[in-house]
Amino acid sequence: MKKDYLRPLDFKQGRVDMNHGAGGRAAAQLVDELFARAFDNDFLRQGDDGALLDMPPGHQLVMATDGHVISPLFFPGGDIGALSVHGTVNDVAMLGAKPLYLSASFILEEGFPLADLKRIVESMAAASREAGVPVVTGDTKVVERGKGDGVFIATTGLGAVPAGRRIGGALARPGDAVLVSGTLGEHGVAVLSKRESLEFETAIVSDTAALHGLVAQLLAAVPEGAVRTLRDPTRGGLATTLNEIARQSGVGIDLDEAAIPVLPQVEAACELLGLDPLYIANEGKCIVVVDAAHAEAALDALRAHPLGRAAARIGRVTDDPHRFVQMATRFGGRRVVDWLSGEQLPRIC
């Protein structure tokens, strides 16, 4: 018998149990054989509970956090792991910052199959590598069977923004152009197509993606200050996000329905289900509010990037004390694009 032999985790048949969250040997083994192995970087190799980080001089810190409770865990185009990386990387990027580091906290349910956990963690690691943003610290807890829905993941991201850069929801001004980086509604519809009672055949896949490369290309193409606001339209979709921006900035927004890009398959699925694509979550798109004088340059920069090919100019910011988001319909009439009071689709991200 080899000394120090430790039977490896059974990733085929094994399940999470209470020991894995207790902080003892079993927990350490899970971290070693799964998390540390998948995320593998210098920070994690130190083996501490936190990470010692460098910040580039002349920059300010940006921090963002996201909890992920999406159901189902695996959906066309992605899974909760990739989503948890993309979501937080994007939140950091939306302030015009370069994402540098991620933390990841896992709440696991007793009985969750290790095979699924491995699949999720490896997907997360791949997303992290592809984005160039390492997971430098993390945590694992386990709750009893029935007290958690498989796995919940919370990620926090740190990034650096050049000192003095201000991009935010309160900075939109009347006259600014409103752009969107691509087609809308795919993530929500892809997730819905997998939900238990709603199986319908579709070729729609989630658009989940890390947008920091696209944002960097955009910001390099226009003068500092030309981009007022960046925001990714996740829960509640384009409509909700624009209403947030209108409220924060104390302005109105006027949209042109014919200019809003939506794939025909998404339109059709929404018609079938009585949903409005404007309110459906996206995980790989961003809204750009930009000084109208630089709108064309901004659009060109977006379209030059693989994630922004379908970028479009969809409206403009107006002076409206009531902060309405209004829309000229394809049909020739006008309507308000209002807040929803609840979530059309729960557990979407």
Next chain:
Amino acid sequence: MKYVDEYRDGDAARRLADRIAAEARPDRRYAFMEFCGGHTHAIARYGIGELLPPNLRMVHGPGCPVCVLPIGRIDQAIGLALEREAIVCTYGDTMRVPASAGLSLMKAKARGGDIRMVYSAADALKVARANPGREVVFFAIGFETTTPPTALVIRQAAAEGLQNFSVLCCHVLTPSAITHILESPEVREYGTVPIDGFVGPAHVSIVIGSAPYEHFAEEYRKPVVIAGFEPLDVMQAVLMLVRQVNEGRAEVENEFTRAVTPEGNRAAQAVVSEVFELRERFEWRGLGEVPYSALKIRPAFAAFDAELRFGLHYQGVPDHKQCECGAILRGVKRPTDCKLFGTVCTPDNPMGSCMVSSEGACAAHYAYGRFKDIPVVAA
């Protein structure tokens, strides 16, 4: 033909709008009631009101099954979940309708009631099969469109000998509602709205056909044009109504010929009459008790009747005193006539069902049209 695009074509809309404006006589006013909630929604969402001439008004009728569902029925559904521990399956819109004691189905769910949103009656049957140890109740609402699927599901449950499935039947009938609007004493008390014609419901008519509307046209001398749900359908129907009024005709015309026939769907009608029969009376929110306007399950299928199975009694509950849903559902008042609209009563905090359902007149106006009520400064 790509229905979604072609029936929403802006150019065709403008041409129709021009036609309507040209043919509507400037010396008279036109008021048409669109009975069906789906039409109310289409009119609001596409801003059709703006494309019609100023002397032509659309009056919103009570064709939203969630809007006309009285509080007492929702209380019954909530009671089944919270007190009798049944799994209650319901359509999405019903979840937020305010009921008694500050509850709604959604709030009852948050309190532990097993209340599940389904897209169809068949889904409720699946829940029953998957949970043989629990009682499962399908909260069946809707006009004639949703009645055939409920009938099929009851028949299927009987064929399978399911022991744990029942239906709380609140299906209501369109022709009864239209008659009631035109002639009930309550309507006379509130004052009638001068309605010159009706835009007939789309999907209901697929089931019942165009023949049942002949009665109104003859008896009350009101034209009826059955219209599809696309905005161009609605505008075409309005044009046809204008022509009927101008020519002094009162006929039933069918704009929705791609789906509606005079006799309707016979097979659907047959299955409905196999499983359901008329209730002598049924309370409609806002309209009071309307005779022979709703369905109940026939004795042959009594085992699947939730009211019998659980010994339910109906308790009517009055609306908030200042809620004008009743008048709005009859087209006598507009959403903005209600003191509660947009202040106390909003989609986040609905006082009545007109604000909750996406097809309700108040919800539609709030969501799509309230910006017109307030002057807005353009940039």
